[in-house]
Amino acid sequence: MKKFLFTAFLFTVAVAAFAQGAPEAANASFFSGKFLAHLSLAIAAAGCGLGQGKAVVAACEGVARNPQAAGNIRTTMIIGLALIEALVIYVLVAAFAIK
């Protein structure tokens, strides 16, 4: 935990130093809209990965138990994955919109 916090601190300092080192980019502060947009995309992608992982695990178990139902399960899974993915896509579009 201590190591993790130290690494996180070092990373923060490094990012801040990097931001200081580029004075021509006036908008590159730590809490600029662009940075927050990219951060929110990372958070959304993490949640989407967990959700899609659960969905795929359930679908694989279903196919392994009953291989004859593979077609139906695949269709349902793809629709479900698309609906989960849509949430990340909204964040991606928002990140596009914020310049």
Added chain:
Amino acid sequence: MEHHASALAVFLTQLLGLARHPWGTFAHGEPLSLLERWDHLFAAVLAALVTMFVVYLVRRKMAVIPGPLQQVAELIVNFLREMLSDNIAHHSERYLPLVGTMAFFVFLNNFFGLIPGMPSGTGNWNVTLACALVVFGYYNFHGMREQGFVKYWAHFAGPIWWLAPLMFPLEILGLLSRILSHSLRLFGNIAGEHVVAGIFFGLMPLFLPLPMMFMGLFFGLIQTFVFLMLTVIYISGAVAHEH
């Protein structure tokens, strides 16, 4: 997003000597021709023309023993027909023309973006929004035609009459937000894939974008399927009879 004219549009502008106008707030005032400014429409029209040409080629020589082109066409049509009959209980054949048109249009537009220098239609929100609006109007029209105007809109109010003032606005909101989710899903996937491939191209132009473009091949197909599947599900929800 700032607008980047595709190489094909730039080439055609120079070849045909089209006039360039500064487009003001659209693209930071840089002078672009009509073709360069609206190259997604160019791709969309091209996709429609290619679809018509392919269908004309298939229709011209219909045979009992099908040739290669007819076999592929029959495969696609049978796939779409099965998808419709699996999800819609009655008269599913009726909705095949729109779903098939959408299939070819969205598929070709997804794949135009993968050809270097070609503009992609579905990488722009205007094209996907147009598709989603067409589908929205289509399933609402067929819902009203199938169930009657009053009955169709009454089923948004829910079964319990005293909850109707709460349910009706929420259901209408859900109905309208379908346009947004249906169009943004396709646009975000294709545009995001292009942006990532572009960043890889900026890192190393030679081989690095290739994996992303293979992913683009795969995702183009999957997103076409998802778009069609949602279209079919929306239609089946609108025309379903509650016995």
